[in-house]
Amino acid sequence: MTRRSYAIIGTVWVAAAAIAVFGTLQRRAVAPGTLDALESLDARGRAPASFEGTDSLPSALQGVSVEAVHDGWEGPGGRPFLVVSRTAEGSNPRVRTIGRETYPLTLRLDGAPVVGDCASCHEGQQSAGARLDAADAIHQNIQPVHPSRAETECAGCHVEGRVDRLRGDRGQETTFTHAYELCAQCHFNPVESWAKGAHGKRLVAWRGDRVVFGCAECHDPHRPATEPRAPYAGPSLPESLHSEEHGDSHGEAGTTGAAEHGGRP
Amino acid sequence: MTRRDLTFDDVLKAAGAYEIQDRLERLSPEPASTGCGCGSSGGCGSSGGQTLLDKPLDRRRAIGTLFGALAVTTQAMGACAPGPDSAEEREAKRLAQEEYFKGNYRVMTEAERADTVRRLERLAELRGQGDVSIRTDQAVPGALYGYAFNISKCEGFRNCVDACIHENNLDRASDQQYIRIFEIEEGSSIDALDHGDATYGHSVPAEGHFYLGTQCFQCANPPCVYVCPVQATWQEPDGIVVVDYDWCIGCRYCMAACPYWARRFNWDEPTVPAEEVNPRQHYLGNRARKSGVVEKCTFCIQRTREGRQPACAEACPTGARVFGNLLDPDSEIRWVLENKQVFRLKEDLGTEPRFWYFMD
Numbered sequence: 287m288t289r290r291s292y293a294i295i296g297t298v299w300v301a302a303a304a305i306a307v308f309g310t311l312q313r314r315a316v317a318p319g320t321l322d323a324l325e326s327l328d329a330r331g332r333a334p335a336s337f338e339g340t341d342s343l344p345s346a347l348q349g350v351s352v353e354a355v356h357d358g359w360e361g362p363g364g365r366p367f368l369v370v371s372r373t374a375e376g377s378n379p380r381v382r383t384i385g386r387e388t389y390p391l392t393l394r395l396d397g398a399p400v401v402g403d404c405a406s407c408h409e410g411q412q413s414a415g416a417r418l419d420a421a422d423a424i425h426q427n428i429q430p431v432h433p434s435r436a437e438t439e440c441a442g443c444h445v446e447g448r449v450d451r452l453r454g455d456r457g458q459e460t461t462f463t464h465a466y467e468l469c470a471q472c473h474f475n476p477v478e479s480w481a482k483g484a485h486g487k488r489l490v491a492w493r494g495d496r497v498v499f500g501c502a503e504c505h506d507p508h509r510p511a512t513e514p515r516a517p518y519a520g521p522s523l524p525e526s527l528h529s530e531e532h533g534d535s536h537g538e539a540g541t542t543g544a545a546e547h548g549g550r551p
Numbered sequence: 552m553t554r555r556d557l558t559f560d561d562v563l564k565a566a567g568a569y570e571i572q573d574r575l576e577r578l579s580p581e582p583a584s585t586g587c588g589c590g591s592s593g594g595c596g597s598s599g600g601q602t603l604l605d606k607p608l609d610r611r612r613a614i615g616t617l618f619g620a621l622a623v624t625t626q627a628m629g630a631c632a633p634g635p636d637s638a639e640e641r642e643a644k645r646l647a648q649e650e651y652f653k654g655n656y657r658v659m660t661e662a663e664r665a666d667t668v669r670r671l672e673r674l675a676e677l678r679g680q681g682d683v684s685i686r687t688d689q690a691v692p693g694a695l696y697g698y699a700f701n702i703s704k705c706e707g708f709r710n711c712v713d714a715c716i717h718e719n720n721l722d723r724a725s726d727q728q729y730i731r732i733f734e735i736e737e738g739s740s741i742d743a744l745d746h747g748d749a750t751y752g753h754s755v756p757a758e759g760h761f762y763l764g765t766q767c768f769q770c771a772n773p774p775c776v777y778v779c780p781v782q783a784t785w786q787e788p789d790g791i792v793v794v795d796y797d798w799c800i801g802c803r804y805c806m807a808a809c810p811y812w813a814r815r816f817n818w819d820e821p822t823v824p825a826e827e828v829n830p831r832q833h834y835l836g837n838r839a840r841k842s843g844v845v846e847k848c849t850f851c852i853q854r855t856r857e858g859r860q861p862a863c864a865e866a867c868p869t870g871a872r873v874f875g876n877l878l879d880p881d882s883e884i885r886w887v888l889e890n891k892q893v894f895r896l897k898e899d900l901g902t903e904p905r906f907w908y909f910m911d
Binding site for chain 1: 701708712756858860869880882
């Protein structure tokens with residue numbers, strides 16, 4: 287046999303193997319029935335049967351919208367998991383859902399209704415090199431400091447002419463709810479921790495299907511760092527329940543009562 | 552008769568217990584409406600004594616019967632000359648008295664557990680705590696709970712503390728809290744726990760500091776359990792260390808024994824505004840406590856045994872808290888333990904906490 291035929295056989299074999307592996311990955315990505323279960327979770331606001339033991343959703347998940355099934359990513363033990371987004375009715379006021387997509391509410395003038403989806407203004411527009419500045423009335427709530435103020439360009443992540451879609455550095459397009467794919471381009475360690483469960487958190491239940499929020503549910507993609515704020519100060523007791531002997535001990539921010547219960551911190 | 556011949560039955564007779572019991576049984580269906588109890592239905596005969604003898608009688612029940620009978624007789628006499636107690640007040644007193652003489656949770660039969668749950672739920676209703684439901688779920692088979700806390704991620708917001716207080720019906724008056732978040736200067740050792748600040752009130756995260764939260768670690772080798780003189784605290788099969796609040800005598804040995812200051816004492820009856828009472832309760836978890844007993848974090852036993860996450864893990868805004876089943880090799884907690892650098896507090900004591908700290 288000639289060297290040429292060896293090469294042909296080798297190429298065919300590699301291609302077949304690649305197809306087989308790709309098919310396996312595709313099948314593993316979504317467990318049977320999982321998507322149906324999530325659809326019912328969205329529609330009725332209740333946990334589907336697969337979330338055994340939970341008869342109502344935790345407050346963090348009220349108004350949750352199922353936007354994405356994690357495709358080709360694996361959680362701990364190689365299990366697939368599910369990514370959900372919050373809707374306008376949810377506890378995160380920064381996003382709302384239009385149809386099946388979520389949009390940051392930063393696209394909104396203070397006190398004014400939501401402008402609409404991005405395409406109503408940006409459809410077909412060429413915005414190469416466009417940046418935001420403080421004088422931009424429509425996008426005034428967006429403070430693009432990420433990845434850095436000097437480098438941030440809309441087209442770095444948004445698809446030109448269709449800014450409600452995102453484009454990764456290899457040209458792959460995706461939606462806002464799959465934004466973690468873009469985050470993972472640089473922040474591979476945090477995203478690995480997120481996929482495996484060490485960062486971000488498991489929603490709904492500790493057993494059953496694993497459901498998590500995507501990166502942009504907690505981090506503002508234009509300004510991802512956590513803003514400092516005051517900590518929870520302690521329970522507030524209605525005046526009627528204040529007794530005289532408790533009046534003095536109550537009111538200090540976050541004390542545990544440890545000092546009086548043994549004198550240790 | 553000699554002292555040796557004196558039987559317990561004689562004692563009961565001498566104390567008039569059978570007569571009282573007999574009256575009690577005639578009165579008990581409708582104590583409020585019977586007027587003078589020994590009237591219409593055929594005299595204060597002695598046949599009721601036999602009814603009592605038919606039942607298995609242990610010391611605890613006999614004493615309970617005596618006291619109960621005395622109490623009801625007093626009430627019956629009061630009914631002849633109507634007193635200030637309403638029917639509901641009398642019911643509450645009777646239920647409280649029956650509760651007082653119940654056994655340790657671990658030796659109760661299923662029927663006895665159902666009885667005490669019914670009494671406690673009714674008492675909560677009578678005391679204006681709303682329509683609570685108290686469960687006695689057993690441990691989930693194949694579950695052993697573990698917790699991991701990411702000290703790189705915690706920013707000290709204390710949302711967990713807030714959630715814990717409301718979930719577990721903690722005393723608002725004394726600011727009872729199971730969780731403490733320590734603010735520790737970067738670069739100092741974990742010994743800084745002794746000097747860390749758990750009472751900060753300034754804006755967080757503070758520059759140059761990290762945050763480390765403590766609560767009950769549900770140790771595999773729990774010193775608090777070994778020192779309890781009355782076996783009012785023990786470890787459940789899923790690893791949760793629980794307290795039977797009705798068996799605790801308030802000696803606080805367990806608080807002295809715990810190296811992590813995880814247990815809390817109720818100096819007064821816990822005060823919870825009626826509209827804030829969490830009605831989803833567990834007998835070994837967040838049900839109403841009383842004055843003079845010890846309580847502690849139970850990894851939200853009322854939630855975790857239903858499959859839900861503990862309230863602190865659910866409330867954490869930074870995702871610093873990882874909870875899961877240590878026996879499930881595919882769980883997040885196992886991934887953290889196998890892939891992150893983890894440590895536990897005071898490992899040299901051999902308490903084997905099921906609560907790990909890790910860094911990114």
